[in-house]
Amino acid sequence: MFCPLITYYNRVLGLSPVMDFQQQESKELHEELREKMKKRKFPLKDKRLSGFKPMDAHLMYSERLNVLGRPDLLLKSEGEVIPVDFKFMRSRRGKAWPDHRAQIGLYALLIEDVYDTVVRRGFIYYALEERAVEVKVTPPLRRWVLSILREIREMDESQEPPKTWRNPESCSGGCGYRHVCV
Numbered sequence: 001m002f003c004p005l006i007t008y009y010n011r012v013l014g015l016s017p018v019m020d021f022q023q024q025e026s027k028e029l030h031e032e033l034r035e036k037m038k039k040r041k042f043p044l045k046d047k048r049l050s051g052f053k054p055m056d057a058h059l060m061y062s063e064r065l066n067v068l069g070r071p072d073l074l075l076k077s078e079g080e081v082i083p084v085d086f087k088f089m090r091s092r093r094g095k096a097w098p099d100h101r102a103q104i105g106l107y108a109l110l111i112e113d114v115y116d117t118v119v120r121r122g123f124i125y126y127a128l129e130e131r132a133v134e135v136k137v138t139p140p141l142r143r144w145v146l147s148i149l150r151e152i153r154e155m156d157e158s159q160e161p162p163k164t165w166r167n168p169e170s171c172s173g174g175c176g177y178r179h180v181c182v
């Protein structure tokens, strides 16, 4: 979602991102905070989630989608499973950012395959605002996520670099692939 070329470099060419010191430090801080948040079981205090209990969010794999993933938190009540992801940033004026919506949509498809259930919604917890934003798993969201997966599969098959809306010549990077991107 940030840039399709990242997926190409990583997945098709098998290149690992190169982080500068600042990026590495912020990644480690992010991981540390994520672990803390998981232990505090946020956002269970949220009234919209009363009655939900955390489940063990292990790594899940769907053969149908050929996708591997693990949300930060999985919540369960009678008849409903909800994925939750933590972001150490602000929401988009009270709403989830598009890439975060896609992430919830993908988790929903994955959970449905693995747990044989229906996922109707997920949450993104924006830690800087202490705000849990609900993302409804609608048919358009499902279709959008499936179309992204299809594009990735096509890229795998063709081995061709995808089109990007960024200009690689002037892009400032921040993705770990600035050194190979021309």
Ligand code: SF4
Binding pocket: 002, 003, 004, 005, 006, 164, 166, 167, 168, 171, 172, 173, 174, 175, 176, 177, 178, 181
């Ligand atoms: S440097 Fe810019 S254009 Fe190249 S992969 Fe990274 S984000 Fe995409």
